[in-house]
Amino acid sequence: MVVEAKGLTKHFNRRTIFSDISFHLEDGESLVITGPNGSGKSTLVKIISGLLTPTSGTIEFYNDGKLLPAEVKYHQLGLVSPxxxxxxxxxxxxxxxxxxxxxxxxxxxxxxxxxxxxxxxxxxxxxxxxxxxxxxxxxxxxxxxxxxxPRILILDEPTANLDEKGAKIVYEIIKEQTSRHILIIATNEPDEVKFGMKHVELG
Incomplete structure (x- = not known):
């Protein structure tokens, strides 16, 4: 499985939320998205998940070199978000x-x-x-x-509202996902940032 983002840009009411975001992920890799509140972390997560469309740029998913259509991509994604x-x-x-x-x-x-x-x-x-x-x-x-x-697990604020025991369960899930598949996390928590092999910083 491959996730390929090229030049992702999002505008709201003439305001640029972020621009020209690109990354490439394969099975066994992870991406962490960081940035201050209002920098567009959740917006980027929604675009990757297919819940929003970018103003410009592309986000594509491939399996065995073949581009996945939207209805097939949906079955490859798992999303946890507020x-x-x-x-x-x-x-x-x-x-x-x-x-x-x-x-x-x-x-x-x-x-x-x-x-x-x-x-x-x-x-x-x-x-x-x-x-x-x-x-x-x-x-x-x-x-x-x-x-x-899911072969692609996307977590926006992965340990929000969780106690220490709950966070430990999530960290075990994160480690399992990155051992075989693709993981994308949006967070500013130091204990979670360290799970990212690649990094997109917004704001």
Whole structure:
């Protein structure tokens, strides 16, 4: 798998958020995006994830040298971010099976249970998310992102709302991802910046 960004530029209301961002990532590589608040870290993450389009420039994904169309690219991505919304009136299980069905017609319940246990939420899957703390909701987002075993994992503020135990789980996930696939992190946390083999600094 290859991620190739060339000349990414984004303008909002005549204001340049960032310009001419380029990078190349292959399996086993990682990128960290840093910069002060308002510098465009989340905007760049959204462009990489396909949630926003750049004003100019390209972001392309290749597998075995072949360009992936948008619908195929979606199935290769896993995203954890503050703006990823879950349904708080539904249980964790209902949320996870809903997102799983957007990728597979049949839900792999054993995999969901394994991931819930891994993030420390085994036994809480039938509780409504409105009873969850912000840290627990962040852990559920990791289950949703990891369910389909993404070859490209994108984390915007990866340990937001997590305690020390939760952060340790995330760091283990990060190490696993970079051992085989592609990882992209947007953060200013020193403990997370060190995971980036390549670096884009904004602002």
């Amino acid at each position: 703006y990823l919304q879950l349904y708080k009136d539904l249980t964790a299980w209902e949320n996870l099976t809903f997102f799983a069905r957007t990728r597979d017609s049949k839900v792999d319940e054993s995999r969901l249970k394994m991931l819930l246990k891994r993030v420390g939420l085994g036994g809480r899957e039938h509780d409504e998310l409105k009873t969850y703390s912000s840290g627990m909701i962040q852990r559920i987002k990791y289950v949703a992102a990891l369910y389909h075993q």
